[in-house]
Amino acid sequence: ESGYDPYNGVVNCNLSSPTISNNRISDCNAHGIYLEGSKSIINNNIINNIAFTGIKNQDSTITISNNSLSNIDYYGIQLMGGDNSTVSNNMLNIIGSNGIYLSNGDNATISNNSLSNVSAGAVIYIYGGDSSIVSSNTIVNNIRSGEISAIALISSNYAQVIDNEIDSNESTDNYFYGVYIQHSSYSIINNNTITNNNSNWESYLIKIQISEDCIVEGNSIINNGLNTDVFSIRVTQNAENTSVINNLILNNSNSYQGNAIYFDNYSHGGLIERNIISNSGYKGIVLNNIAQ
Numbered sequence: 595e596s597g598y599d600p601y602n603g604v605v606n607c608n609l610s611s612p613t614i615s616n617n618r619i620s621d622c623n624a625h626g627i628y629l630e631g632s633k634s635i636i637n638n639n640i641i642n643n644i645a646f647t648g649i650k651n652q653d654s655t656i657t658i659s660n661n662s663l664s665n666i667d668y669y670g671i672q673l674m675g676g677d678n679s680t681v682s683n684n685m686l687n688i689i690g691s692n693g694i695y696l697s698n699g700d701n702a703t704i705s706n707n708s709l710s711n712v713s714a715g716a717v718i719y720i721y722g723g724d725s726s727i728v729s730s731n732t733i734v735n736n737i738r739s740g741e742i743s744a745i746a747l748i749s750s751n752y753a754q755v756i757d758n759e760i761d762s763n764e765s766t767d768n769y770f771y772g773v774y775i776q777h778s779s780y781s782i783i784n785n786n787t788i789t790n791n792n793s794n795w796e797s798y799l800i801k802i803q804i805s806e807d808c809i810v811e812g813n814s815i816i817n818n819g820l821n822t823d824v825f826s827i828r829v830t831q832n833a834e835n836t837s838v839i840n841n842l843i844l845n846n847s848n849s850y851q852g853n854a855i856y857f858d859n860y861s862h863g864g865l866i867e868r869n870i871i872s873n874s875g876y877k878g879i880v881l882n883n884i885a886q
Contacts, residue, residue, distance in 0.1 A: 603628030
């Protein structure tokens, strides 16, 4: 332990900033690593069989890289406050809540992480984190009965979601979202690969709502949905001035209700151009009730 109360983890960094590296933290009835007011570097640790959260931060600016986290009962990595944090090159498997959760911290970078068997409603979840970069993450084989999002951004303007692989995830009894954007204006969703995902209800591979001036460009959305309804790109609820450009949408479910690109509910002022659409949805492009 280091720093001061509270001592909530096996390793505590409260108002102290050591480097934490090359440790094995396992079989613990507490958080694995707990930080408050810290600028620590957390690198090359193995953290498994933890009864609470693997790595938890309060109001810290930290770097978390090259760690392996598995069999975590709550959050894999939970960042609450603190700007300019980096979470990169970590492997997370069998996580009871969100894999990586960030709230109220700007300018975070979440990149090159691998996440599988995450049980919560969002694998990577950012709330109130402006100018976040979510890039080159691999999100595969996350299956649950409830609603699930591979990447969800809420109230997080100027986000960049780029170069992520989202593959073979499924909700067995609810909605599946690949990239879900809400109240997150000026965000860019670019060059993501979204393949082989499914839901027994409906799938929304990219969904944007109540957000302005977002760009959806260069994404590959292929082989999703099986026989259920799939909306490859859904823009809804006053998502104004959204640009949907140069996306590849192939061989997603063509059930009666789904559509490849669907704008509705006063989502006016958008641009749709140079997309390739084949065998995806009942209709290719639908504009429904988008007048101002």
